[in-house]
Amino acid sequence: xDFLIDxxxxxxxxxxxxxxxxxxxxxxxxxLERKVIAFIQVRLGPMRVGPHGLLQPxxxxxxxxxxxxxVPSGADRLIFTMAPIITLIPAFIVFAVIPFGPTxxxxxxxxxxxxxDLNIGVLYVLAISSIGxxxxxxxxxxxxxxxxxxxxxxxxAQMVSYEVALGFSIIGVLLLSGTLSxxxxxxxxxxxxxxxxxxxxxxxxxxxxxxxFICGVAETNRAPFDLPEAExxxxxxxxxxxxxxxxxxxxxxxxxxxxxxxxxxxxxFWGGWLSPISNTTPVGLIWQLMSVLWFSVKxxxxxxxxxxxxxxxPRYRYDQLMSLGWRLLMPLAIANVVVTAILALxxxx
Amino acid sequence: MxxxxxxxxxxxxxxxxxxxxxxxxxxxxxxKLKLDGERVMDAECVxxxxxxxxxxxxxxxxxxxxVPTLDRMDYIAAVSNCLGYCEAIxxxxxxxxxxxxxxxxxxxxxxNRISSHLLWLGTHALDIGAxxxxxxxxxxxxxxxxxxxxxxxxxxxxxxxxIGGLQYELYDGFEEQVRVFVKDFPSKVDEYETLLxxxxxxxxxxxxVGVLTKQEAIDMGVTxxxxxxxxxxxxxxxxxxxxxxxxxxxxxxxxxxxxxxDRYLVRMEEMRQSTRIVSQAVEKxxxxxxxxxxxxxxxxxxxxxxxxxxxxKGELGYYVVSDASTQPYRVRVRPPSYVNLQALxxxxxxxxxxxxxxVIGTLDIVLGEIDR
Numbered sequence: 001x002d003f004l005i006d007x008x009x010x011x012x013x014x015x016x017x018x019x020x021x022x023x024x025x026x027x028x029x030x031x032l033e034r035k036v037i038a039f040i041q042v043r044l045g046p047m048r049v050g051p052h053g054l055l056q057p058x059x060x061x062x063x064x065x066x067x068x069x070x071v072p073s074g075a076d077r078l079i080f081t082m083a084p085i086i087t088l089i090p091a092f093i094v095f096a097v098i099p100f101g102p103t104x105x106x107x108x109x110x111x112x113x114x115x116x117d118l119n120i121g122v123l124y125v126l127a128i129s130s131i132g133x134x135x136x137x138x139x140x141x142x143x144x145x146x147x148x149x150x151x152x153x154x155x156x157a158q159m160v161s162y163e164v165a166l167g168f169s170i171i172g173v174l175l176l177s178g179t180l181s182x183x184x185x186x187x188x189x190x191x192x193x194x195x196x197x198x199x200x201x202x203x204x205x206x207x208x209x210x211x212x213f214i215c216g217v218a219e220t221n222r223a224p225f226d227l228p229e230a231e232x233x234x235x236x237x238x239x240x241x242x243x244x245x246x247x248x249x250x251x252x253x254x255x256x257x258x259x260x261x262x263x264x265x266x267x268x269f270w271g272g273w274l275s276p277i278s279n280t281t282p283v284g285l286i287w288q289l290m291s292v293l294w295f296s297v298k299x300x301x302x303x304x305x306x307x308x309x310x311x312x313x314p315r316y317r318y319d320q321l322m323s324l325g326w327r328l329l330m331p332l333a334i335a336n337v338v339v340t341a342i343l344a345l346x347x348x349x
Numbered sequence: 350m351x352x353x354x355x356x357x358x359x360x361x362x363x364x365x366x367x368x369x370x371x372x373x374x375x376x377x378x379x380x381k382l383k384l385d386g387e388r389v390m391d392a393e394c395v396x397x398x399x400x401x402x403x404x405x406x407x408x409x410x411x412x413x414x415x416v417p418t419l420d421r422m423d424y425i426a427a428v429s430n431c432l433g434y435c436e437a438i439x440x441x442x443x444x445x446x447x448x449x450x451x452x453x454x455x456x457x458x459x460x461n462r463i464s465s466h467l468l469w470l471g472t473h474a475l476d477i478g479a480x481x482x483x484x485x486x487x488x489x490x491x492x493x494x495x496x497x498x499x500x501x502x503x504x505x506x507x508x509x510x511x512i513g514g515l516q517y518e519l520y521d522g523f524e525e526q527v528r529v530f531v532k533d534f535p536s537k538v539d540e541y542e543t544l545l546x547x548x549x550x551x552x553x554x555x556x557x558v559g560v561l562t563k564q565e566a567i568d569m570g571v572t573x574x575x576x577x578x579x580x581x582x583x584x585x586x587x588x589x590x591x592x593x594x595x596x597x598x599x600x601x602x603x604x605x606x607x608x609x610x611d612r613y614l615v616r617m618e619e620m621r622q623s624t625r626i627v628s629q630a631v632e633k634x635x636x637x638x639x640x641x642x643x644x645x646x647x648x649x650x651x652x653x654x655x656x657x658x659x660x661x662k663g664e665l666g667y668y669v670v671s672d673a674s675t676q677p678y679r680v681r682v683r684p685p686s687y688v689n690l691q692a693l694x695x696x697x698x699x700x701x702x703x704x705x706x707x708v709i710g711t712l713d714i715v716l717g718e719i720d721r
Contacts, residue, residue, distance in 0.1 A: 037480075037481075040481055041480070150387075223478060312481060312544065313478070313550055315478025318702075319387070320553050
């Protein structure tokens, strides 16, 4: 009986909660994006559906679902249908290892505020999130159209290149924390220096963090690296031929990946669910639940950065994007790994 | 960057039709692109989707009736279209608009130049991905359109001048409204420049993109800011002053390299200079009549006339032939966008697809004017 509850019921409940929460956050992230950019651009954004447009995401979702399902003639039907699904699923299952909070005690049971704690969590995130790119390539190819094909080729090249630098930028953190488990990395960041500076990896790995976030933005195809869907050049890039619900799956996947990258940035560099004030594992249910709030606030800051970037910057050109990735970010990431390794070796004696 | 990489066995080339329904071809321009991966091997412009036979229409309307039709050519800068035609007919009739009308003409034309450049900047930046500049530009453009609306009731196709002068006297508070705009506007230009001028991505996207050398620009008959960015100091407002331009103090910005960045800088400076002209004009609008004595029925003597003005996009010329009847025998328009567009192929060869969009933006074309 205990086995059933511990390994089937509780994980299932957690999965449902995380899935629903992430779906809701994704939906409202679209509204947040429109509102934030609107305020930056001296306008109001959506105002008609509900007070201050609060019901807009629901209306958008309904509209997309009720739209006619169009498959272009000559398209590969099976792959055309599979592509958005292949993109969406990895974006969501990555959340399985993200630690939202510490372990709490509820009804006499130890319940951890994450779905699972893999000892190779970081590798899992990198591996799963790379699968999403397959959907982009397949979707662009299966549309049997030129703009999507160009968009898909671009994204393939872009995501593969930046994934390398992304991986290297994390190694510094892994060297310092000595574990691949995301929960382990968060717990390793407890405590303070001089009594007030939290022992977060950001202070040890500033270069690593900047590289990670730049690569993360590129990896999720967001401005200023939104070339795969550069609307002014390629109409809509790889999803030009997609409409209705299929399109919304691509859309959801993009926003879910934004949350993944932000959560990873928070977990790896900014102390995850640790509170910046005490920076220790909290005791007591309220404080333990508060740590989920800390996590959310930190993630929100990075999501806001995403939107801020989009409102402020022009778009890179394809060749400039590539040279930035390979000629600047890659060497920096490798140098960061080498320097970190040497310092870690010296300091540990 | 040459097109030498193309060989017989190269099967990577694909032909993409950019437009006529494409978000950033600024209207119904179609550009057929031959691409090798991302590189443009060849480009061909297909125009004519917006052809309305404007020139032919003129042959069936009286001289005065034709003016509103001309507003529909370069609908972004309708005031300039109107000014060029009215002055051409005035030249034929050998009348001159009274000084007050001349000053108001300069003022409104320069305001229109600013609004045209604002639209260019907004869409150009949007094409390159900077979406916020677009909305900032529209915010200021709105103020100019409000002035037009208050003056003549229309915002875009204004039909603001008449042959021989103006139709309407200035409304109360016109000067004040213009003064407020002129006072605020330079700081707004600074705001756009903060977002773009020294932005690393913007520099990367515009520097050395679509270079047009001095000689190439002259050979292809390119005019306007595109010509001046290539280093040729040619502005009809200075070289052959029309209306009251001789009375004003302003500079002509010129570029050096003739790349997209230079054209950007030239147009930004032109907006500042236009503001200067407007602020001078609004302070010294003379009193007096607003329309010269022109008969109800306009019948120019037999003959022909060519009159060119500096429209926001370049030299806008009207060649009008009269057979001494009430309708023009022939009106030929030299639209700046049409002539500038032929530089497109030269400017995009060997560049990336993304640069095609930047170059179309920097040429500042209006299809209504190209197809007519």
